[in-house]
Amino acid sequence: MPTDDDKPEAGTPPPxxxxxxxxxxxxxxxxxxLAVVPCPALDRLREMLPGRVGDPHFFxxxxxxxxxxxxxxxxxxFLRQDPACGFELLVDLTGTDFPDEEKxxxxxxHLASLRNGQRLRLRTEVGEGDSLASxxxxxxxxxxxxxxAFDLLGIHFAGHPRLVRILMxxxxxxxxxxxxxxxxxxxxxxxxxxxxxxxxxxxVDISWKAAGERAAAIVKKYKGQVGAPESAPHVxxxxxxxxxxxxxx
Amino acid sequence: xxxQMLITVLISLGQVSIVLSLVALSVPLMILMERKVIGxxxxxxxxxxxxxxxxxxxxxxxxxxxxxxxxxPDRADKWVxxxxxxxxxxxxxxxxxxVPFSGTALSLFGQxxxxxxxxxxxxxxFIVSISSVGVFGIILGGWASNSKYPLLGALRSAAQMxxxxxxxxxxxxxxxxxxxxxxMVGIVEAQREAHLWFFIPQIIGxxxxxxxxxxxxxxxxxxxxxxxxxxxxxxxxxxSGMRFGIYFIAEYANMLIVSAVATTMFFGGWLxxxxxxxxxxxxxxxxxxxxxxxxxxxxxxxxxxxxxxxFIFLYYWIRATFPRYRYDQLMSIGWKCLLPLxxxxxxxxxxxxxxLGQTGA
Amino acid sequence: xxxxxxMEINMGPQHPSTHGVLRLKLRLDGERVIDVWPVIxxxxxxIEKLAESKEFVKITPFTDRMDYVCAMSGNLAYLxxxxxxxxxKVPEKANYIRVIMVELNRIASHLLWLGTHALDIGAMSIxxxxxxxxxxxxxxxxxxxxxxxxxxxxxxxxVPADLPPGWKEECLGFLKLFRQRHHEYEQILSANRxxxxxxxxxxxxxxxxxxxxxxxxxxxxxxxxARDLRKDEPYAIYDQLEFDVPVDDGCDTYARYLVRMxxxxxxxxxxxxxxxxMPSEGPLMGMRGxxxxxxxxxxxxxxxxxxxxxQGVYLISDGTDRPYRCKFRNSSFANLQALAPMVQGGxxxxxxxxxxxxxxxxxxxxx
Numbered sequence: 001m002p003t004d005d006d007k008p009e010a011g012t013p014p015p016x017x018x019x020x021x022x023x024x025x026x027x028x029x030x031x032x033x034l035a036v037v038p039c040p041a042l043d044r045l046r047e048m049l050p051g052r053v054g055d056p057h058f059f060x061x062x063x064x065x066x067x068x069x070x071x072x073x074x075x076x077x078f079l080r081q082d083p084a085c086g087f088e089l090l091v092d093l094t095g096t097d098f099p100d101e102e103k104x105x106x107x108x109x110h111l112a113s114l115r116n117g118q119r120l121r122l123r124t125e126v127g128e129g130d131s132l133a134s135x136x137x138x139x140x141x142x143x144x145x146x147x148x149a150f151d152l153l154g155i156h157f158a159g160h161p162r163l164v165r166i167l168m169x170x171x172x173x174x175x176x177x178x179x180x181x182x183x184x185x186x187x188x189x190x191x192x193x194x195x196x197x198x199x200x201x202x203x204v205d206i207s208w209k210a211a212g213e214r215a216a217a218i219v220k221k222y223k224g225q226v227g228a229p230e231s232a233p234h235v236x237x238x239x240x241x242x243x244x245x246x247x248x249x
Numbered sequence: 250x251x252x253q254m255l256i257t258v259l260i261s262l263g264q265v266s267i268v269l270s271l272v273a274l275s276v277p278l279m280i281l282m283e284r285k286v287i288g289x290x291x292x293x294x295x296x297x298x299x300x301x302x303x304x305x306x307x308x309x310x311x312x313x314x315x316x317x318x319x320x321x322p323d324r325a326d327k328w329v330x331x332x333x334x335x336x337x338x339x340x341x342x343x344x345x346x347x348v349p350f351s352g353t354a355l356s357l358f359g360q361x362x363x364x365x366x367x368x369x370x371x372x373x374x375f376i377v378s379i380s381s382v383g384v385f386g387i388i389l390g391g392w393a394s395n396s397k398y399p400l401l402g403a404l405r406s407a408a409q410m411x412x413x414x415x416x417x418x419x420x421x422x423x424x425x426x427x428x429x430x431x432x433m434v435g436i437v438e439a440q441r442e443a444h445l446w447f448f449i450p451q452i453i454g455x456x457x458x459x460x461x462x463x464x465x466x467x468x469x470x471x472x473x474x475x476x477x478x479x480x481x482x483x484x485x486x487x488x489s490g491m492r493f494g495i496y497f498i499a500e501y502a503n504m505l506i507v508s509a510v511a512t513t514m515f516f517g518g519w520l521x522x523x524x525x526x527x528x529x530x531x532x533x534x535x536x537x538x539x540x541x542x543x544x545x546x547x548x549x550x551x552x553x554x555x556x557x558x559x560f561i562f563l564y565y566w567i568r569a570t571f572p573r574y575r576y577d578q579l580m581s582i583g584w585k586c587l588l589p590l591x592x593x594x595x596x597x598x599x600x601x602x603x604x605l606g607q608t609g610a
Numbered sequence: 611x612x613x614x615x616x617m618e619i620n621m622g623p624q625h626p627s628t629h630g631v632l633r634l635k636l637r638l639d640g641e642r643v644i645d646v647w648p649v650i651x652x653x654x655x656x657i658e659k660l661a662e663s664k665e666f667v668k669i670t671p672f673t674d675r676m677d678y679v680c681a682m683s684g685n686l687a688y689l690x691x692x693x694x695x696x697x698x699k700v701p702e703k704a705n706y707i708r709v710i711m712v713e714l715n716r717i718a719s720h721l722l723w724l725g726t727h728a729l730d731i732g733a734m735s736i737x738x739x740x741x742x743x744x745x746x747x748x749x750x751x752x753x754x755x756x757x758x759x760x761x762x763x764x765x766x767x768x769v770p771a772d773l774p775p776g777w778k779e780e781c782l783g784f785l786k787l788f789r790q791r792h793h794e795y796e797q798i799l800s801a802n803r804x805x806x807x808x809x810x811x812x813x814x815x816x817x818x819x820x821x822x823x824x825x826x827x828x829x830x831x832x833x834x835x836a837r838d839l840r841k842d843e844p845y846a847i848y849d850q851l852e853f854d855v856p857v858d859d860g861c862d863t864y865a866r867y868l869v870r871m872x873x874x875x876x877x878x879x880x881x882x883x884x885x886x887x888m889p890s891e892g893p894l895m896g897m898r899g900x901x902x903x904x905x906x907x908x909x910x911x912x913x914x915x916x917x918x919x920x921q922g923v924y925l926i927s928d929g930t931d932r933p934y935r936c937k938f939r940n941s942s943f944a945n946l947q948a949l950a951p952m953v954q955g956g957x958x959x960x961x962x963x964x965x966x967x968x969x970x971x972x973x974x975x976x977x
Contacts, residue, residue: 033697033905059908060694088821092911092939094924110911110924110939114821114837121911141824144947152658167651167976177659291738397619401958470732470804473959572804573732575959576641 033060041085041118049078053122064121072124073133079111079120080138087111087120090135093145095153097178103127105155109135131158152177171215256360264366268345276501277307283565290569317490322394325487329393334488334495337386340379341502347372347433348509351549352519353542364519364546365434372433373425376510377418380465383503384410387474390496391484403484405576406474410465412583417461419591423454423598424514437518444525448515450601453594455515457587459563462507464583466500469568473576508560509553516556519549616644621961623652629726629965630972634949641957646950650943653976661936666692666902667766669936674760676938677974680719682711683916685764688938690845691912691923692766693896696904703892704768705846710884711754711763712846712914713877714781717788718747719917720874724795727867727966731808736798743791746784753777767896778885785878792874800868809863813952813964816861823951824944827919828873829968832866834859839915850887853880863967870969873917902931911939918942918969942974 036058042065045053052075054066067075079087091110098106103125111120126132134157135142146157147166154175157163165172174181281296281303288295296303321330351364369375384407391403424447425431428439440446448455464471474484485496512518521532530536535547574582622633631652637644657676661669673688674681686708693700700708725740748758753774755763763769799805815825817833830837838855840848856872858865906929913922919941928934945968952964 059905060697060910062910064909089826090824091913091920092922092924092937094935094937094939096926096935108909108924110922114835114842117842119911121909139824140822141944141947144943145824148943165651167654169651176656181659183656183659183663287734291735292742293738397617401619472732569735570798571733572728572802572808573959574804575808575957577957578807 034058035061037061037063039063039118039120041079041082041087041113041116041120044082044084045075045078048082049075062119062121064123066123069124069126069130069132072122073135073138075122076109076135076138084116085113085118086115087113087118089114090139090141090145091119093135093142093149095149095155095177097153099179101125103130105153107132107149107155126155128154131156133158134160134163136160151175154178171218260360260362261366264362265346268348268350268366269342272342272345272502272505273498275505276498277311279501279504279561280310280497281307282561283568286562286565287569290566311494314491314494319490319492320487322396322487324395326393326395329389330487331492333386333390333393334492334499335386336389337383337499338495338502340382341499341506344376344379344506345502345509347375348506349434349437349513349518350553351546352437353545353549355542355546364549368432368434370430370432370435373421373431373436373510373514376506377414377421380503380506381411381414383499386499387484390488394484394487396487399484399486402474402486406467406484409467409471409474409576409579409583412580413461413464413471413587416457416583416587416591417465419588419595420454420458420461421510421514422591423451423594426595426598426602427451428514433513433518436514437520440517441520441524446515446517446520446522451515451594451598453590454598455511457591457594458511458515459507459560461583461587462511463564463567464579466503466507468500468504468564470571470573471579472568473573473579504561504564505557508557508564511560512553512556517552518556519552521548521552614639623649629970630975632946632965632970632972632975634961636958636961638958643953643956643958643961646953646961648946648949650946650972650976653972655977657977658936658938661933663932665931666933669933670764670766671760671762673938674762675973676940676977677916677918677921677942677971678759679722679971680715680917681759681761682708682715682763683719683914683921685762686712686846687912687914687916687921688923689764689766690914691910691925692902694912695908695910695925695927696902698767699896700768700846701893701896702847703772703889704894704896706884706888707769707773707894708764709846709848709851710773710781710881710888711751711761713880713884714747714750716877716917717874717881718744720870720877721747723870723917723966723969724867727963727969728799730962730966731805733799733802733805736795739791739795743788746787750777750781750784753780765895766902768894770894772894781881782885785882788878789875792871792878796871800871806864808959808963809867809967810860812863812956812960813967814862815948815952819951820948823948825919825948827916827941827945827969828866828869829919829945829948831856832858832869833861839913839920843913845912845914847884851880851883853883863963866967903929905929913939916941918971918974919945938977940974940977942968942970942972943976946970946975 039056042056042063045065049071052067052071057064057066079085089112091112092108093110094108096106096108098104105126105128107124107126109122109124111122112118113120124132132155134146136146136157136159143161144166146155146160147163149155150157150160150163151165151168152175164170168176174186176185284306285295285303296306299306299309321327346366347369349365349368354361354363356362387410388403388407391399391401391406394400424436427443427447427450428436430436430439436447463469467474485493488496517524521529523529533545533548533552535551536544538544539547617638619636619638620633621636623631625632633649633652635647635649637646655675657672661672670685670688673684677684692698721740721744725737725744728734728736728740751761751763752758754777755761755771757763815823815829815833817830817835820826820830820833820835826837834857836855836857839845840853841855853876854872856869856876858869860868904927906927909924909926911922911924913920915921920939921941922939924935924937924939925933926935949964949968952968953961956964
């Protein structure tokens with residue numbers, strides 16, 4: 001007659017071998033590329049300016065922070081001046097075109113702190129007709145980077161001392177690095193630089209005013225042709241920084 | 250006009266043509282040697298294709314310049330533009346009139362033919378003043394081009410040349426004090442009589458003279474006016490073809506003048522080293538080869554050529570070695586360094602000569 | 611009665627002095643420079659736009675052509691970025707070869723800088739001498755990868771080939787000769803009165819201004835800041851090499867000259883160490899195959915210390931084997947911004963000296 005004595009003791013394996021253990025859910029090894037990077041500057045920033053930046057994204061040992069365009073200057077100024085952050089060097093300022101997004105352009109700021117040995121990336125989004133605050137008051141070296149972003153993508157920076165094209169010719173129309181600008185360019189634009197138009201045999205006036213006049217002459221010449229530019233692009237006259245007067249040279 | 254005067258005039262014309270052709274021949278040779286010498290200093294060979302080891306290179310270049318289109322810029326001042334190179338060339342060539350090429354006069358057909366075109370008793374003064382006229386050609390060339398780069402180059406060059414004429418002249422004064430005469434022939438004779446070449450007591454003077462001479466001729470390290478890397482070509486940017494060739498020839502002729510004056514004034518002209526030590530007379534080798542007066546004539550000529558070539562080599566050596574001075578540094582050296590030194594040299598020379606005169610040495 | 615007028619003069623874009631096609635609009639008051647406005651873009655070839663339409667492997671030849679004077683550094687910067695983005699490891703031997711090539715290229719780049727800088731200032735002979743040494747380096751490169759200027763010598767995750775037999779001995783022979791020649795250059799220039807007068811006090815820019823203008827490289831090190839990515843954020847096998855970072859606090863052209871001359875000797879030291887320590891056997895490529903599939907919507911920035919400064923590549927991926935955006939952060943573009951402040955108030959002759967001291971390569975600046 002089976003009695004309780006016949007029941008195996010608790011803890012001993014049942015006769016006939018142990019049942020196979022229940023399958024455990026697979027444990028993914030932690031992805032090294034997404035590892036969290038300790039960053040004192042980041043902590044300080046979130047402590048002093050809460051709510052100005054989004055959550056940090058870590059990838060490949062780098063930290064990316066999202067900033068709204070309205071808070072950009074404030075955050076940048078803090079990052080530059082606060083001793084725990086101390087980002088003296090603006091390494092790069094880049095624009096990218098995401099035509100499918102609501103705010104088309106993504107502007108990215110790469111910062112480096114030499115004294116604290118840190119790097120950081122700030123990221124903002126700005127739409128096509130909108131302006132982004134220029135960081136030239138904080139890092140004057142942003143001057144040419146912003147000019148390049150304006151030239152190649154059409155992002156406007158408010159407060160830039162002289163936002164004119166830098167890599168493309170002064171009277172170019174269009175922003176070549178946009179995704180809807182074709183790689184080979186527009187042949188009608190190339191028409192405007194035909195050798196016959198640009199070969200000179202006599203003295204050329206190199207002042208800004210004359211360049212504007214030349215651009216207007218080209219517009220007039222190619223008026224009515226397919227793909228002709230609508231108007232000469234406005235080349236702002238240089239302003240004398242000390243007196244604020246237009247030099248008009 | 251009697252026959253004698255006519256013959257004298259013809260002889261002078263002959264001398265002038267010989268001297269001019271000698272200069273005209275040596276300038277291409279100088280240009281070629283510069284390229285070869287500087288090439289060797291820069292661990293390369295220099296011209297080697299045109300003619301045996303590149304000997305005909307300058308002739309080819311000269312031919313090329315002659316055949317080039319003569320461009321006169323549209324807005325240039327045409328007549329001044331055309332005349333300016335000549336204003337530089339003519340004084341450079343005219344200064345050769347008083348340079349002695351040798352010591353002994355030749356007697357041909359009963360006439361005495363001297364190895365110098367003329368020997369005026371203000372020879373040194375003549376050369377220095379004639380060279381000053383050359384500055385005009387540079388200013389006018391730059392101005393007439395009606396373009397910014399030549400203008401800048403011409404102004405720089407003019408100021409530089411005028412500034413360095415002062416230490417140039419003053420450095421020569423020390424030698425004049427020793428020689429007692431300004432006649433080029435007289436200076437060499439004075440060196441023979443004094444038994445020493447004047448560079449020994451005038452070592453500072455010769456250094457100042459040569460540095461000022463390099464600055465006068467717009468050569469490195471004072472060649473800011475034509476610095477390729479800064480002003481394209483300075484005052485001769487707009488010149489092409491043979492006009493540019495004339496500026497070029499004028500520059501080398503000026504170098505020859507500076508070297509010739511340095512040789513005459515400080516290094517004994519046509520004299521051999523230790524001219525009064527008789528057992529060294531064998532150095533005048535042509536004395537033993539050629540008969541009569543031709544021997545000493547050729548020996549003197551040989552010594553002049555050797556010494557002038559030495560200075561020209563020094564020109565090239567300095568060009569290959571040193572960086573260029575900036576304009577304000579150049580002017581400051583001329584006025585603040587060379588001029589006081591030249592004045593001090595004159596005073597020291599005067600004191601020395603006075604002391605020597607008193608001790609009857 | 612007399613009126614002085616400012617003169618606006620144009621230097622470039624074709625000019626015996628400006629290194630590449632750089633146009634400078636100078637405003638002069640006599641000899642003094644009031645302002646300079648650089649105009650670049652003459653060498654803009656749209657490399658970044660091209661890169662958006664090509665696979666990762668096909669973009670490497672573009673990186674040669676941006677900074678054509680030190681093409682190996684350009685290769686390394688880009689490939690490092692791709693390897694960082696895709697998480698690819700490079701084997702040790704390949705890293706050694708990469709470092710040898712990059713440091714030799716640094717020497718070659720500095721030799722070219724020295725030759726052209728001296729030529730601009732008037733010492734013509736140095737140009738010939740430095741190019742003589744550079745020829746020897748280019749011969750070494752030709753023996754390794756077949757090219758003298760645009761190498762494309764590295765591949766993603768490694769190098770394609772080992773050093774040819776006899777290369778190591780030839781390289782060591784060259785390095786020994788180079789130390790002696792380097793000493794000769796120092797003898798010619800470092801104590802030369804005219805050189806000192808032309809470079810001391812010219813193009814002054816102190817550390818704060820440099821950092822504010824995003825200037826890196828020897829210009830920053832000559833301002834007293836010991837910033838060198840090879841020491842601060844080591845890549846490849848720099849953390850295993852012993853070398854010093856030359857720093858000077860003169861902040862002028864002469865200080866930058868001293869810094870670059872010292873860097874050449876340090877590079878020699880590094881190459882000698884690498885040749886000695888390099889493992890004789892080992893894999894040369896970390897992975898095979900041409901298709902990269904990085905994560906979607908990730909971005910990386912990878913920078914190396916090029917001869918001119920921080921040379922960085924910023925990549926945004928979209929999950930395909932082509933980058934969505936490829937930005938080349940080249941030091942010449944950033945350093946050229948420093949030209950205007952350095953030159954204001956100086957003389958025209960100083961403009962040429964300053965362009966030389968910034969070591970601008972227009973292909974690098976314009977892309």
